[in-house]
Amino acid sequence: MSLPLSKEQKAEVIRSSQRFFSDKLELELSELQAEFLLEYFFQEIAPFAYNEGVEDAQNT
Numbered sequence: 001m002s003l004p005l006s007k008e009q010k011a012e013v014i015r016s017s018q019r020f021f022s023d024k025l026e027l028e029l030s031e032l033q034a035e036f037l038l039e040y041f042f043q044e045i046a047p048f049a050y051n052e053g054v055e056d057a058q059n060t
Contacts, residue, residue, distance in 0.1 A: 003042055013038055 003010060014034040021027045021034075029037070 003039065010035075010038070 005013065014031055017034040017037060018029050018031075021029050
């Protein structure tokens with residue numbers, strides 16, 4: 001499943017992830033590491049978010 005983000009949005013999320021890991025966890029992520037992390041979270045979280053959206057739509 002590919003990320004439904006523009007190049008600009010993806011770049012911003014990657015920068016945000018790098019800041020978060022640096023500020024909160026004192027870990028420096030390369031751009032590639034942050035991109036892998038983003039793809040992993042998207043694969044893991046997107047199905048739950050999608051199913052929640054479908055359920056919400058069915059209940060309205």
